[in-house]
Each structure stands twice: as structure tokens, then as C-alpha cells.
């Protein structure tokens with residue numbers, strides 16, 4: 001299965017690359033501004049592929065700012081570099097000559113089973129959908145980390161990736177493409193505690209120790225800012241669904257992006273009233289179908305230990 005990873009590395013974007021590359025055909029990495037500036041996230045993507053020996057994967061640089069919003073970054077979570085914790089060597093691997101938007105469109109012509117996996121603001125994906133409206137016919141779907149069924153992190157209502165570029169998210173959720181959503185309601189469950197990071201460190205390779213040290217910086221940040229015990233391993237869930245789908249409980253529902261609200265701009269408004277004929281509603285109700293028709297499959301529960309087994313076993317494959 002072919003996947004294209006679009007993100008803003010970022011500690012959890014880094015783990016997404018490492019998880020995907022050992023199980024799926026990664027046709028490229030496209031970068032976007034988000035956790036840090038586009039310049040920094042692009043350097044970080046290059047550092048990640050060099051750290052893991054994945055320099056055969058092309059990297060294409062994307063858009064530097066959201067469609068409408070001014071850029072905003074998350075140095076309080078990922079540090080001034082966007083990937084603080086270990087000083088990785090300056091990368092030498094070259095970028096693709098293509099812009100990320102064109103890279104995405106070209107990849108959609110080259111592969112007929114392509115999933116786009118965005119793990120940052122949806123700016124590049126929206127721009128590609130705008131630049132080539134026929135893109136929707138050629139991709140298998142979009143599996144993304146963003147939004148929440150419950151509360152936000154950037155604001156009470158909004159999760160960071162959607163909050164940074166709500167208009168881009170609106171383009172994506174209105175596109176008609178099959179969408180899988182991994183929001184804070186599950187990604188906060190995927191908590192890399194000190195014990196889970198120790199398991200990664202105990203793999204014993206220089207690679208695993210470096211990864212554990214990087215993620216420890218991120219864990220400490222999330223502890224300081226949000227009081228969380230462990231590091232939320234948000235982004236890799238959007239990849240893990242294709243490796244071990246049994247790790248997740250997905251429910252079809254309608255998801256719209258709030259673009260205006262006084263308190264809720266960037267919120268993913270998830271219509272839990274429609275839970276299809278198989279699922280159950282939030283309060284255990286059966287076969288509720290009074291809401292708007294689904295446009296997405298939303299992760300509502302996950303096997304946390306199973307996910308960390310997969311992540312740890314995969315990181316052990318690197319030297």
C-alpha cells in the first residue's frame with residue numbers, strides 16, 4: 001500500500017515516518033509549517049530520514065503559512081528547533097525539486113492506491129485539492145491526525161492542527177474523499193509514559209536511545225504545559241490503522257470545521273447523532289441515524305498497549 005506522509009516534524013511526526021517506513025510503501029514526505037516554521041520542519045524531516053537510514057524517501061517542501069490565518073507555532077511543546085532534545089547532525093540529503101503541492105498531485109498519478117497521511121495543518125492537502133480538483137478521483141483517501149471528539153488543546157474547543165489552518169481543514173472535510181480522523185480523544189490515550197519510553201530505550205541501539213531521548217523532551221513539555229503524565233503520540237495513529245486496523249474502533253460520522261464561532265474557531269464539530277447501524281452512540285444508544293450523513297470515519301477507541309507494542313517492535317527494526 002502506498003502512502004504519502006505530509007507533516008510538520010515534530011516529535012510525533014518523526015515517529016510516524018519511522019512507523020510507516022517499515023510497514024508501508026512511503027512514496028514521499030511533504031513538509032508544512034506547523035509545530036515550527038516550514039524551514040525548520042523541513043530541516044527536521046531531512047534529519048529524521050538520515051537518522052533512520054531512510055534517505056531513499058523523497059522530501060518535498062510545502063507551504064510556509066496557512067491559507068488565511070497568520071502562522072502560529074508550538075515551541076512550548078516541540079522546542080525552538082521543532083525537534084528539540086538531541087542535537088542531530090545538520091542534514092545533507094537534498095530536497096525534491098518539486099513543490100509539495102505538485103509532489104502530491106504527481107504521486108496521485110503514479111499510484112492508484114495512494115493514501116495521504118497528513119499529521120500537521122492541512123494547508124498542503126487543501127492546496128493540492130484546490131490546484132487539481134481531479135485529485136479526489138485518484139487518491140484512495142486521507143487519514144489524518146487532527147481535531148477531537150471532546151475538548152481541544154490549542155483552545156477549549158480546537159486541536160492544534162485544525163486550529164492553525166481551519167480553512168484548509170474545511171476544504172479537506174468538504175472534498176468528498178474518504179477520511180479517517182484520529183483526534184485528541186484517542187491520541188491523548190496513546191500516552192508514552194516514562195515506562196514506555198524506557199522500553200524503547202532498552203532496545204539498546206543508538207537509534208532507539210536517540211529516539212527515546214527526543215521523545216523524552218516532548219514528554220516533559222507536555223507535562224509542563226498540560227500536566228500530562230506521558231507524551232501523547234498523536235500522529236502515528238493515522239499510520240497504525242493501516243498496519244493493525246484491529247487496534248482501533250472507528251465510527252462513521254459527519255465532521256464539519258467551525259470557521260467562525262466566538263469560542264470555537266477550528267473546532268471539529270462531530271455529529272455523534274449518526275452512528276450508523278453497527279455502532280453505538282456516546283451514551284450507548286442503538287443505531288441512531290438522525291444526524292447529518294457521515295463524511296468521515298472517526299477513531300473513538302484504541303488498544304493502547306497493542307499500539308505501543310507495534311511502535312516499540314518497529315523501532316527495534318532500525319539500527
Ligand SMILES: [Ca+2]
Nearest residue numbers: 010013119120
Ligand atoms: Ca504533527
